Amino acid sequence: MTAFDYLWVFLGGGAGSVFRWFVGRIAHEHFRGDFPLGTFVINVSGAFVIGFLSVTFGIDWHDRFGTTLKSGILTGVLGGYTTFSSMQLDTATLADKNQRGGAVFYILISVGSGLAAAALGAALAR
Amino acid sequence: MREAAIPKIVALVFVGGGVGALVRELLMLQVPAGPDGFPVDIFVANIVGSFVLGVVAALQARRRIGDGTNALFGIGFCGGLTTFSSFVYASVVLAEKSPQGIVVVSCYVLLSVLVGYLALRIGQRIGGA
Numbered sequence: 459m460t461a462f463d464y465l466w467v468f469l470g471g472g473a474g475s476v477f478r479w480f481v482g483r484i485a486h487e488h489f490r491g492d493f494p495l496g497t498f499v500i501n502v503s504g505a506f507v508i509g510f511l512s513v514t515f516g517i518d519w520h521d522r523f524g525t526t527l528k529s530g531i532l533t534g535v536l537g538g539y540t541t542f543s544s545m546q547l548d549t550a551t552l553a554d555k556n557q558r559g560g561a562v563f564y565i566l567i568s569v570g571s572g573l574a575a576a577a578l579g580a581a582l583a584r
Numbered sequence: 585m586r587e588a589a590i591p592k593i594v595a596l597v598f599v600g601g602g603v604g605a606l607v608r609e610l611l612m613l614q615v616p617a618g619p620d621g622f623p624v625d626i627f628v629a630n631i632v633g634s635f636v637l638g639v640v641a642a643l644q645a646r647r648r649i650g651d652g653t654n655a656l657f658g659i660g661f662c663g664g665l666t667t668f669s670s671f672v673y674a675s676v677v678l679a680e681k682s683p684q685g686i687v688v689v690s691c692y693v694l695l696s697v698l699v700g701y702l703a704l705r706i707g708q709r710i711g712g713a
Contacts, residue, residue, distance in 0.1 A: 459613060464606060471605020471664045472598035479597045479659055501668040508669040509676065519670075519677040520623070522612055532670075533609055538601045542630040542666035542696070543637040546704040550638075565697060572672040573693075580676060 463529040470534015478539045492560060494548035497541065498568055504540035505572040508532060509579025593655045600660015604633070608665050620688040621681070623674045626667060627696055633666035634700040638707020646712055671696060 478500050485496030512519065515527060522533040545568055552561035608629045615625040640658040643649045679689040 459609075464609070467605050467609045468602035471608075472602035472660075475601020475604070475660050475664050476594055476598050478601075478663055479594070479655075504669040505672045508673045512673060519674045520612075520617065522670075523609065529609075533612075534605050536669045537608060537667040538605050538664045540668035541663040542668050542671060542700060543633040543662040543704070544666075545668065546634045546700045547637055547641055549701060550704055550708065565701075569672070569693060569697060572668060573675055576669075576672040576676045580673075 459523055462526075463523045466526055466530035467523070467534045470530040471538035472534075474535040474538025474540075477535075478541060492552065492555065492557065494545075494552070494564060497544045497548050498564075498571070501540050501545060501568060502571045502575045504536050506575040506579040508536050509576040509581075510583045511579075513580045513583035592652060596652055596655040597660040597663075600656040601664035602660075604661040604664025604666075608667065620684060621678050622688055622692055623670075623678075626670050626674065627692070630666045630671060630696055631699055631703045633662045635703040635707040636665075637662040638704040638709075638713075639711040640707075642708040642711025642713035648712070 481500055482496035485499060489495045511517070511527075511532065517528060517532065521528060523529045545565065549561045549565045552558075552564055608626075611629050612625045615628060618624045637658055640649070640654060640662065644651075644654045644658065675689045675693055678685045678692070
């Protein structure tokens with residue numbers, strides 16, 4: 459871990475987070491339903507990209523620093539872009555709206571689609 | 585509390601997200617993997633981030649904090665600290681790796697989802713929701 463790795467993680471994490479906020483805003487403006495489409499699209503797309511890039515560049519899943527690609531893009535941008543905490547908050551918000559079924563459906567479809575997207579991204583890169 | 589200007593929100597999300605990602609990277613450097621490759625580092629990042637987001641979201645719902653504070657800590661820090669991409673990709677790789685990998689992955693996914701949800705709820709309670 460060098461000073462540059464920390465810098466890339468910070469810059470990538472910041473940029474990915476701003477992009478997440480931006481995509482979330484757009485989704486919120488164009489989709490008025492209760493389903494948290496923004497977080498869903500963000501997480502599934504990010505899962506696909508990490509699978510695709512990791513296999514394309516032969517990067518091990520726990521190897522997350524040392525080069526600009528690993529520190530800046532995989533750990534920084536994709537880690538900052540995708541979010542686990544917002545998925546949980548969305549689930550809790552749905553449950554509080556008396557939509558327990560919707561909450562369970564949302565978290566299951568998020569995790570299921572995310573796993574499938576990561577596997578698909580990796581398979582396409584092979 | 586009045587709505588903060590867009591450039592200010594963007595700057596706060598950027599700084600919060602950058603710091604959150606740095607903390608996650610430090611966790612990855614310090615926390616060793618568990619038995620059979622269980623990704624303890626990402627697990628810890630996701631649980632802690634969910635807890636903090638619960639506190640922040642509850643405080644914002646009660647108007648105890650403004651949009652700027654929520655942008656820095658909620659959208660920025662918690663979003664940057666937690667990650668969904670590493671969570672699912674590690675699961676896919678570990679599941680393919682060995683026969684017992686599927687057991688490790690099932691535990692990892694289930695524990696992350698359940699403990700994460702519980703952590704967020706505890707955070708909301710502490711934040712006064």
